Amino acid sequence: MAEQAQKPVVRFGVFEANLPSGELRKHGLLIRVPGQPFKILAIFLERPGEVVTRDELRRSLWSAETFVDFEHSLNSAIKKLREALGDSADNPRYIETLPRVGYRFIAPVSSGGPEATVESAKAVEPAPQPASAPAVPHPRYRLAHLRLLVIAFVILTVGGGVWFAVRHAKPLITEQDSIVLADFENRTGDPAFDGTLKKVLEVEISQSPYLNILPDQDVRQTLEYMRRRPEEPITKQVGLEICQRNSAKAVVNGSIASLGNRYVLTLEALNCTTGGVLAEAEAEAESKERVLRALDDSAGKIRAKLGESRDSIRKFGAPVEEVTTGSLDALKMFALGDELRRQGKVAESIPFFKQASEIDPQFTLAYGRLGAAYANLSESSLAKEYLGKAFQLRERTSERERLYLAARYYENVSGEAGKTIDNYEIWRTAYPRDWIPFNNLGNKYTDLGQYEKAIEVSKEAVRLNPNHEFPYETIARAYKRANRYAEAKSIADAAIAKHLERWGIHGILYQIAFAERAAGTMQRQAEWGIGKSTEDETLMYEASAAATAGRLRDSRELFRRSFAAARKNGFSDNAAAAVETQGSIEAAFHNFNEARERAAAALTLEGANVSDDAALILAQIGDLTRAESLADDLARRRPLDTLVNEVGVPRIRAEVAIRRGQPAHAVDLLRNAVPFELRDFTVPYIRGEAYLAAHMGTDAAREFQKIVKNQGVDPISPYYPLAHIGLAQAYALQGDSAASRREYEEFFALWKDADQDIPILREARGAYAQVAQRSRP
Numbered sequence: 001m002a003e004q005a006q007k008p009v010v011r012f013g014v015f016e017a018n019l020p021s022g023e024l025r026k027h028g029l030l031i032r033v034p035g036q037p038f039k040i041l042a043i044f045l046e047r048p049g050e051v052v053t054r055d056e057l058r059r060s061l062w063s064a065e066t067f068v069d070f071e072h073s074l075n076s077a078i079k080k081l082r083e084a085l086g087d088s089a090d091n092p093r094y095i096e097t098l099p100r101v102g103y104r105f106i107a108p109v110s111s112g113g114p115e116a117t118v119e120s121a122k123a124v125e126p127a128p129q130p131a132s133a134p135a136v137p138h139p140r141y142r143l144a145h146l147r148l149l150v151i152a153f154v155i156l157t158v159g160g161g162v163w164f165a166v167r168h169a170k171p172l173i174t175e176q177d178s179i180v181l182a183d184f185e186n187r188t189g190d191p192a193f194d195g196t197l198k199k200v201l202e203v204e205i206s207q208s209p210y211l212n213i214l215p216d217q218d219v220r221q222t223l224e225y226m227r228r229r230p231e232e233p234i235t236k237q238v239g240l241e242i243c244q245r246n247s248a249k250a251v252v253n254g255s256i257a258s259l260g261n262r263y264v265l266t267l268e269a270l271n272c273t274t275g276g277v278l279a280e281a282e283a284e285a286e287s288k289e290r291v292l293r294a295l296d297d298s299a300g301k302i303r304a305k306l307g308e309s310r311d312s313i314r315k316f317g318a319p320v321e322e323v324t325t326g327s328l329d330a331l332k333m334f335a336l337g338d339e340l341r342r343q344g345k346v347a348e349s350i351p352f353f354k355q356a357s358e359i360d361p362q363f364t365l366a367y368g369r370l371g372a373a374y375a376n377l378s379e380s381s382l383a384k385e386y387l388g389k390a391f392q393l394r395e396r397t398s399e400r401e402r403l404y405l406a407a408r409y410y411e412n413v414s415g416e417a418g419k420t421i422d423n424y425e426i427w428r429t430a431y432p433r434d435w436i437p438f439n440n441l442g443n444k445y446t447d448l449g450q451y452e453k454a455i456e457v458s459k460e461a462v463r464l465n466p467n468h469e470f471p472y473e474t475i476a477r478a479y480k481r482a483n484r485y486a487e488a489k490s491i492a493d494a495a496i497a498k499h500l501e502r503w504g505i506h507g508i509l510y511q512i513a514f515a516e517r518a519a520g521t522m523q524r525q526a527e528w529g530i531g532k533s534t535e536d537e538t539l540m541y542e543a544s545a546a547a548t549a550g551r552l553r554d555s556r557e558l559f560r561r562s563f564a565a566a567r568k569n570g571f572s573d574n575a576a577a578a579v580e581t582q583g584s585i586e587a588a589f590h591n592f593n594e595a596r597e598r599a600a601a602a603l604t605l606e607g608a609n610v611s612d613d614a615a616l617i618l619a620q621i622g623d624l625t626r627a628e629s630l631a632d633d634l635a636r637r638r639p640l641d642t643l644v645n646e647v648g649v650p651r652i653r654a655e656v657a658i659r660r661g662q663p664a665h666a667v668d669l670l671r672n673a674v675p676f677e678l679r680d681f682t683v684p685y686i687r688g689e690a691y692l693a694a695h696m697g698t699d700a701a702r703e704f705q706k707i708v709k710n711q712g713v714d715p716i717s718p719y720y721p722l723a724h725i726g727l728a729q730a731y732a733l734q735g736d737s738a739a740s741r742r743e744y745e746e747f748f749a750l751w752k753d754a755d756q757d758i759p760i761l762r763e764a765r766g767a768y769a770q771v772a773q774r775s776r777p
Contacts, residue, residue: 010045012094012107015085017045024084036061036073037081044095044105053102075270078103079277089276090172097274172269172278173249173306175433178214179269180246181205182239182253188263192328193256193291195335200292200320201254201267203365204299207316207323207398210308212433214248216342217467221498222246230343236270243272250278252302256291263291267298269306279305288328296320316399323365323398330359334366344469344502346373347533347569364393368405375412378537379573384413403427404436411444415641420444435464435471442474446481447643449679449713454478462491469500476508483712485512503534507541514545515715536566536574540581544716547585550754550761555585576605580613585718587620590759595621610634612648616682619655627656647673647683654686663693681707681719688726697733704730721750725764728771737771744768 010017016025022038024031033041039061043052057074078095081087087094096104173179184197205211220230222242234242239251254267262284269279281301285294296319303313325331337352350373356366371387374380391409394402407423410416421444428437442458445451458475465471472495479488489512492505506525513521522545529538543558559582566574583598599617603610615630631652638644650669657666667690670683677683688703707713707723714720728743747764754761 009111011110012045012048012105017041019045031084033084034077034080036077037084040077041081044103045109048105048107048109051098051102051104056102075268075275075277076280079280089271089274089278097276099274173211175210175212177249178212178246179205179250179252179306180214180219180234180239180243180248180272182234182236182251185235185253185255187255187257190258190288192288192332194332195339196328196331197254197256197265197291197295199331199335199338200295200324201252201299203324203398204296204317204320205252205303206400207318208303208308208312209316209431210312211303211306214242214246215435215465215468217465217469217500218246220342221467231339240270240272240275248272250306254295254298262286263288263294265291265294265298267295267302269302281305289326292321292324292326292328292331293319318398322396323401325356325360325363325366327360327363330356330363330366333359334363334369337366337369341369341373346376349373362393362396364390364397364405365401367393368397368401368408371408371412375408377533377571377574378577379571380412381573387413400427400431400434403430407437407440411440415638415644417444417448417642433464435461435468438464439471439474442471442478446474446478447679449481449676451478451482455482467498467500469495469502469505472500473502473504473508476505480508480512481713483710485515485712488512488712501528503529503532503537507537510541510545511715512712514548515711533569536562536569536571536578539565540574540578541716543578544581544585544718547589548716548718548721550721550751550758552585552589552591552755552758556582572605576602576611579605580611580617583617584613584620587617588718588722588760590763592621596623599623612644612652615652616655619652619659622659624656624659627652631656643676643679647676647679651682651686654690658686658690658693661693663690666690667694678706678710678713680714681717681723685719685723685726688723688730692726692729692733695733697730700733701727701730721747722760724750725760725767728764729767732767732771737774740771741768744771 008018008020010019014026017023018025019042022033022035024033024038024041040057043057043060054074062073082089082095085094089095089097092106094105094107096106098104181198181202183195184193184201186193186197202213205213219234219242222245223230223232223238225245226238226241228238232238236251236253239253243249243251249272250269251272252267252269254265256266257264265283265285267281268277270276271278279302281298283294283298285291299320300313300317303317304310325334333352333356337349337356340346340349340352350370353366353369353373357363357370360366367386367390371383371385371390374386375383387405387408390405391413394405397405403423403426407420407427410419410423421441424437424441424444428434428441431437438457438461442454442461445454445457455475455478458471458478461471462475472491476488476491476495479485479491488508492509495501495505506528510522510525513519513525526538526542529535529541532538539558539562543555543562546552546558547555559578563575563578566572566578579598579602583595583602586592586598587595595617599614599621602614602617610630610633612631612634615627615634618624618630619627631649634644634652635649641648650673654666654669657663657669667687670677670687670690673683677687684703684706688700691697691700691703704723704726707720708727711720724743724747728740728747731737731739731743744764744767748768751761
């Protein structure tokens, strides 16, 4: 330290550093700088303009025993030094960061402080002035006066600059940036904190419409590119690499350590490019029970330091204990379940969410996850049960989760389509970078038969999260239903290329392959779904396709296997759906005895929650009184459900009206279903039947053409081939025998491999013979 002896006081900018005494002054005022940060400053001032490596700093200031904590300690010391100097890592005036190398002191440095100047003034006494001369201030006072003026000028200048900088400073994070959440470092040895604190931090930051967490799918995919396991812990260094690979802005990591009965939590936001500290917060908890509150406080501070406004934090910053749970045990189960859900293991996640809700019966998010999981597994009864519980407790969660739970409640429980869409619209406006409301809007518009709207919002979901399978499935389904097969296949293939595949993607490709008569592709897609948790859905697709091709015996066996697979996996709603779907097919093919058996079995399986599909089967087989009674019961039980009251109940009553010889009334009953008539084929088919019964051939042909021209809505629906029979009958009513014969022949071509004993096939052959007889010269 010979250089220090030569230059005991070093000046730079508005600062004076007294190296021997370890004091730093700004405008003459003493500034407190801890020991280690000041020692680093002293090294920088010894070598201004030179690169000081991190390794040199370690060897000079850290012992071998503290080597493990060196990275954290150095970053923390540099951060504190920058805070004392009012410096910024992004726009440095004093300390420049050289990524992965070290630092360089870039400000001009001069030796000799104000103390040296004062001592020189004392050494030379001024000569006495003549009595008659004007009074001249003592040079000591002139110098002091000058110093005061200079200091005042500097204070005003720097103060104004600081005020301007504060008012116009560029935020550390913008609304367009993403951040990566690293795992918490648990130094306590208590497994209760493993995974739980990161989950709490995620919930806290997810409340913010300003900060955007890099989606889990992007993280997992990046880990694969890095040749790491998707479930591997994300350390600070791994997080920085993930951050850099995804052009994100910051990594937020945390640690917890115990001091006796107390706990110390530290949060840190690191610049992805430089590794420097952007923001840091620390809190202490008096006990294990108060750890969540301390973490909540630290997370709020990090949000503020990264640039989120106080108003935003106030509005979107409910305490974590209120929006999750105060139980660490419940959080532990929730975190384990959420990790499985993120890996696509929806069914496997359910027991953990259930356990979380049992530990804390007020845990809203646990009920919400259960409801969503059952909805994704097509288990509507259980989905309604848990989403209803979550909706009742929705005030105990964040603004984002409230919108989510409200939308899912209106969609899956009350069935109010308008309120569902309204909540998703509010959600996407409040959180414009959140892909979920766009994706769910796409699904809802598809469910309503509004496919172009679905495509529009689903495109945004894919753009916002190109590494999740749901947006691809949503937009591919909408394209398929809009008869845009090439685009649907392109989207599905892109998802598979990224390994973002579920049965939904393969099911879409299966349907398109059926429409295009590509048997090999159908087989490959079906093989993918066998042996997985969605095997029952795969078998149901195969059963419906076989029936649509007229292979009814094969279809019955596949439905039997689908039912068994659903029962084996505990999916009672899917089991009932297999029975109902088979019953609908039997009724459509005029196998009324088999349809009656299937309807009775479905009613037994469904209990009190009878669906409109089961009631429709009863109407089709002539059990009109019971069908009407079930329709009335549905209307009473589901008074707000848009699709039940505008489509489901009217089509049951319309079918009853046709059987009672009231076709005009049947058409009138279906009037409100017009906006939703292409969500499936039942409404145009029933309306077409009504027009046939009324001998209105032109109107009937128009309805059946809707089905023939829109095969993509449901390529494996038996109503598609049957629509050709309806068209043949409609043309016959119009006296166009040639057109009628063509439609019958088209039907026979579609059913070239059909079982020969199907009643509707025998009826079609008889009608065709009559038309052919009339059309002969």
